Structure formats: C-alpha cells, structure tokens
Amino acid sequence: MxxxxxxxxxxxxxxxxxxxxxxxxxxxxxxxxxxxxxxxxxxxxxxxxxxxxxxxxxxxxxxxxxxxxxxxxxxxxxxxxxxxxxxxxxxxxxxxxxxxxxxxxxxxxxxxxxxxxxxxxxxxxxxxxxxxxxxxxxxxxxxxxxxxxxxxxxxxxxNRPKMGAKSETDRSDSYLKDAVLDQVENILKPGNEFNPVADFGLQLRNALMFSILRLTGMRRGELLNLKTDDFDFANNTLIIVRRADSVGDPRTYQPLAKTRERTVPLIPELMDRVREYISKYRNKVPGARKHGYLFVTHRPGKTTGWPISNSGFGKFIATLSSLAGEFSSLHSHALRHHWNYIFSKYCDENSITPEREEKLRSYLMGWSETSETAGIYNKRHIKEEAGKATVGLQEKHLGKTSDDHEL
Structure with missing residues (x-):
C-alpha cells in the first residue's frame, strides 16, 4: 500500500x-x-x-x-x-x-x-x-x-546514528564573494540583455527579491510572507511579521517565518524600488489586489496574481544557479550567511564590542538574546580572523629567526 x-x-x-x-x-x-x-x-x-x-x-x-x-x-x-x-x-x-x-x-x-x-x-x-x-x-x-x-x-x-561534532566544512563555508553577488545583481537588473526573463515587471520583482535577501539577511519564508502594508514609506522601514495559518493566503504550502517579528530600516533607494514595483507592475497583475502579499506570480494561468510559492521561488534561485558555474552554490540561505559575515566585518571596523554585536545580530536576525545561533553565523568571520592571527604570529617568528641568522 x-x-x-x-x-x-x-x-x-x-x-x-x-x-x-x-x-x-x-x-x-x-x-x-x-x-x-x-x-x-x-x-x-x-x-x-x-x-x-x-x-x-x-x-x-x-x-x-x-x-x-x-x-x-x-x-x-x-x-x-x-x-x-x-x-x-x-x-x-x-x-x-x-x-x-x-x-x-x-x-x-x-x-x-x-x-x-x-x-x-x-x-x-x-x-x-x-x-x-x-x-x-x-x-x-x-x-x-x-x-x-x-x-x-x-x-x-x-539505534540513532551518532551525530558527533559538525565538520569544519559546513554550510557557512559555502559562500559567494561580493564580486560574484554584484555580478548576479547586475544580471538581474531590469533591462539587462542577459536577464533570464523577458518581462520587465518580472525582472523588477526578481531583482527586488534578490536585493532584499542580500541587504537584510532575512529567510526565504519571511521574504515570501511580506505584504505591501509591511513597508513604512514615510520612515523607510520594513516590519517582518509572523503569519502562520493566514486566511488570506491561498497557498496550501504556506511559507513560514520561523524567527521573531522585528522592524528593519531600509535605504531610500530600495524603498523607491518597492514602491515602483507595487504601483507600476504588481497592482496591474490580475488577482494581485485580492491579498496584500508583495511578491506575486506574473505568469498567466490559474495562479496568476497569487503570492509566489516556495516552489516558484526555488525555480527562480535554480535559474540563477544555472547561469554560470560560479553561481552554482547560490541559495537563499547563502545570502543569509553572507549578510552575517558582512555584519561581522562592519562591527569590527566600527569597534562594536562582541556583546553588543551579538545583541544587534540577534535582533536583526529575529533570534532571542539567549540564542546561540549568533555565534554559529559568525563562524566564518571568526575563522578568517583566527587565520590572520596565526599567520601574523608565524611571520613574527620568521622575522626573529632571520635576525638570529644575521647575527
């Protein structure tokens, strides 16, 4: 059976x-x-x-x-x-x-x-x-x-398998450099001749999804749960809301926001692109006005105007991954890892204390302050800093050895 x-x-x-x-x-x-x-x-x-x-x-x-x-x-x-x-x-x-x-x-x-x-x-x-x-x-x-x-x-x-400690080669090590992400963003720019889709409104939607993920580090489920009312255009902020079992969501496989609700500031340029997508393209898609979800299906069919599904978003990411070999490791969570890496570098450059950094990261990622996840996401940056420190020690030691030989 x-x-x-x-x-x-x-x-x-x-x-x-x-x-x-x-x-x-x-x-x-x-x-x-x-x-x-x-x-x-x-x-x-x-x-x-x-x-x-x-x-x-x-x-x-x-x-x-x-x-x-x-x-x-x-x-x-x-x-x-x-x-x-x-x-x-x-x-x-x-x-x-x-x-x-x-x-x-x-x-x-x-x-x-x-x-x-x-x-x-x-x-x-x-x-x-x-x-x-x-x-x-x-x-x-x-x-x-x-x-x-x-x-x-x-x-x-x-009889469960022994899990043991995670390997050093974990998912946080699978990342794309800023230059590669810039290249992806450039390909997605509306009007680019190499853009994988032809419709300009769809190009704007895809570029906007990618930019929001890259600049905020939010989860895929949070992105697909965004509504137009979540954006405060007067104050340039976005609120991330949990909407489990929403009556107005026609998706049976509803994307879920796993983390806490929070408010995230956005740069004016990004807010302008959100406003442009809503007013000039999204609101003209049949059926899109029946719900408040921001990102909708543009392709003609029975789901036209519906909120974009998990599978639809997965196809979008898969399309990007297939454009070039250097994009093959691109996935939405890699962008979340990358955001945390960039955030760690920013905190170092601005002399933010580790305790303060952890509180800021936990809030922006939607974790409780007692969560240990902040330390996990900082792993790649810590490994890089540890690598620089040990190389510095080796170079210092070799310098002393060279001085001894000269004597």
Missing part, C-alpha cells in the same frame, strides 16, 4: 497534514498522533510534515517485513532487538526508493544511496515517539507494561 502526505487548508486558514493510503483514506493512528501529540503541542506544520514523512517510511518498513504493529501491541508483543536493528537499517533508504515502480519494497543491499545521518536521526526519533504512543494505547495495561514500553522506546532511540 502506497502512502502519501496530503495537505489542506481549513476555513480558519489553519494548515493541516494527514497521512493517507492510496484510496485517499487517512490512517487512523498517525492522524490521532498528529492531532493529540503534535498539534496539541503547537508544533509547526513543517515539523508535522516531517514527522508524517518519517511515519510513511516506517510503514514501508512494516510492509517489507510484514509487521502489523497495531495487532502486535494488542497481543502484548513489543518490538524485538533484531526488529529494531532492521528498522535502523531501513531508515537509511531515501523515501522515494522505498516503493520502487514494480511495487516491491526492497531492503538495502550493497552500496546504495543513503540519506544523511541527520535525516536518519530525525526519522528514528519520530518513530520512537510514535511507537511509544501507539503501544501506550494498544498494549494491555499491566504492572510492568509502562516500563517495558519505555525500554523499547529507549532501545529504538539508542
């Missing part, structure tokens, strides 16, 4: 996700788990979608080994050690490979493509919690049942 995660939007604007079978029927216990345990804990729709993907993978494992966990737990039979090991191994498979075209699920044999350790870790974490939830409701209650279920959950979690 092939399963899929189905999203839908309620009348209140709230987004829902359920796991359904090939007839479209929701699976009872996964739906109950999402409702009682995840939605009850106010977890985001993206977190719930990730959990349902993990339960979908778990169901593929059950089908392959012909395991009916619900019946097993009702008979007071919990998972055995070898079954937990098989679950661990199966969770290494990419989700798309769990149901091959011939309909037969195959276990991993030999050298095959595997998902990342982080993905495996998250899958098994979700499955462990779900299995504990399921057994707690179906296993007959005895004097030792709760302890036995807790032990099984612990054994499943113990």
């Amino acid at each position: 092939h399963l899929s995660v189905r999203r839908f939007q309620g009348s209140s604007g709230e987004r829902f996700s359920i796991l359904v079978d090939d007839t479209g029927m929701p699976l009872y216990y996964p739906s109950l788990y999402v409702t009682a345990e995840m939605r009850g804990a106010s977890l985001s729709i993206n977190t719930i979608n990730g959990a349902l993907s993990a339960l979908k993978a778990m169901r593929a494992w059950q089908d392959y080994f012909d395991l009916d966990l619900e019946s097993r737990f009702k008979r007071s039979e919990l998972l055995l050690a070898h079954e937990i090991h098989s679950l661990r191994d199966f969770m290494q498979k990419p989700l798309e490979n769990m149901w091959p075209k011939d309909g037969k699920i195959r276990a991993i044999k030999g050298r095959q493509k595997r998902v990342s350790k982080e993905n495996q870790y998250n899958r098994i974490s979700v499955i462990a919690e779900y299995v504990g939830f399921l057994a707690g409701r179906l296993h007959p209650e005895t004097a030792t049942s709760a302890r036995a279920i807790a032990t099984m959950v612990s054994q499943i979690k113990a």
Whole structure:
C-alpha cells in the first residue's frame, strides 16, 4: 500500500497534514498522533510534515517485513532487538526508493544511496515517539507494561546514528564573494540583455527579491510572507511579521517565518524600488489586489496574481544557479550567511564590542538574546580572523629567526 502526505487548508486558514493510503483514506493512528501529540503541542506544520514523512517510511518498513504493529501491541508483543536493528537499517533508504515502480519494497543491499545521518536521526526519533504512543494505547495495561514500553522506546532511540561534532566544512563555508553577488545583481537588473526573463515587471520583482535577501539577511519564508502594508514609506522601514495559518493566503504550502517579528530600516533607494514595483507592475497583475502579499506570480494561468510559492521561488534561485558555474552554490540561505559575515566585518571596523554585536545580530536576525545561533553565523568571520592571527604570529617568528641568522 502506497502512502502519501496530503495537505489542506481549513476555513480558519489553519494548515493541516494527514497521512493517507492510496484510496485517499487517512490512517487512523498517525492522524490521532498528529492531532493529540503534535498539534496539541503547537508544533509547526513543517515539523508535522516531517514527522508524517518519517511515519510513511516506517510503514514501508512494516510492509517489507510484514509487521502489523497495531495487532502486535494488542497481543502484548513489543518490538524485538533484531526488529529494531532492521528498522535502523531501513531508515537509511531515501523515501522515494522505498516503493520502487514494480511495487516491491526492497531492503538495502550493497552500496546504495543513503540519506544523511541527520535525516536518519530525525526519522528514528519520530518513530520512537510514535511507537511509544501507539503501544501506550494498544498494549494491555499491566504492572510492568509502562516500563517495558519505555525500554523499547529507549532501545529504538539508542539505534540513532551518532551525530558527533559538525565538520569544519559546513554550510557557512559555502559562500559567494561580493564580486560574484554584484555580478548576479547586475544580471538581474531590469533591462539587462542577459536577464533570464523577458518581462520587465518580472525582472523588477526578481531583482527586488534578490536585493532584499542580500541587504537584510532575512529567510526565504519571511521574504515570501511580506505584504505591501509591511513597508513604512514615510520612515523607510520594513516590519517582518509572523503569519502562520493566514486566511488570506491561498497557498496550501504556506511559507513560514520561523524567527521573531522585528522592524528593519531600509535605504531610500530600495524603498523607491518597492514602491515602483507595487504601483507600476504588481497592482496591474490580475488577482494581485485580492491579498496584500508583495511578491506575486506574473505568469498567466490559474495562479496568476497569487503570492509566489516556495516552489516558484526555488525555480527562480535554480535559474540563477544555472547561469554560470560560479553561481552554482547560490541559495537563499547563502545570502543569509553572507549578510552575517558582512555584519561581522562592519562591527569590527566600527569597534562594536562582541556583546553588543551579538545583541544587534540577534535582533536583526529575529533570534532571542539567549540564542546561540549568533555565534554559529559568525563562524566564518571568526575563522578568517583566527587565520590572520596565526599567520601574523608565524611571520613574527620568521622575522626573529632571520635576525638570529644575521647575527
């Protein structure tokens, strides 16, 4: 039986996700788990979608080994050690490979493509919690049942891959230099003959999206959630607002702002370009006036005038990445990393104390002041400064050695 995660939007604007079978029927216990345990804990729709993907993978494992966990737990039979090991191994498979075209699920044999350790870790974490939830409701209650279920959950979690410390070559090291970003911005400039799109209004929209990401370091979800009313043209500021489950957003896969609300000053030139896009191009797109979202779909079709989707924005970034080899590592989060790097250099040049820098960065990025994320985003700059310091020490040492030889 092939399963899929189905999203839908309620009348209140709230987004829902359920796991359904090939007839479209929701699976009872996964739906109950999402409702009682995840939605009850106010977890985001993206977190719930990730959990349902993990339960979908778990169901593929059950089908392959012909395991009916619900019946097993009702008979007071919990998972055995070898079954937990098989679950661990199966969770290494990419989700798309769990149901091959011939309909037969195959276990991993030999050298095959595997998902990342982080993905495996998250899958098994979700499955462990779900299995504990399921057994707690179906296993007959005895004097030792709760302890036995807790032990099984612990054994499943113990089979998660060891994550260890992150490699020095992490995502913050994958960045583009200012010269490359300038080149991208120049290509996107409306009227440039090398611009990947022909429509002038669409050119202005794309250039504006890129500039806002580069100059503010905001997330993609925050960018796609911007509304025209968020811009204060009198004071040249932009407010970033969380809009989860917005009724007026027609996108089922609603982009989400994960960070705190905040006000960001913008230079007058950028505000003028926002005003120009709204008045001369956006407001003339059919359907765009039905909502307040800033960036809309210009292409004719059933979604004309809708807020641009995550997939639409992804296609825009992919187009840029394909223009030249030096743009291949371009992604929206790379621009966020780059903003933080430039911010670190600015703070150094203006003698801003580390404590003050961290508070400013946390506010502008939408993090709490107690968050450790500010230090992570500063990693690339710190490594560069450490490199300069150690080279300076080496040069000083070599200078002394040269003086000794002259004596």
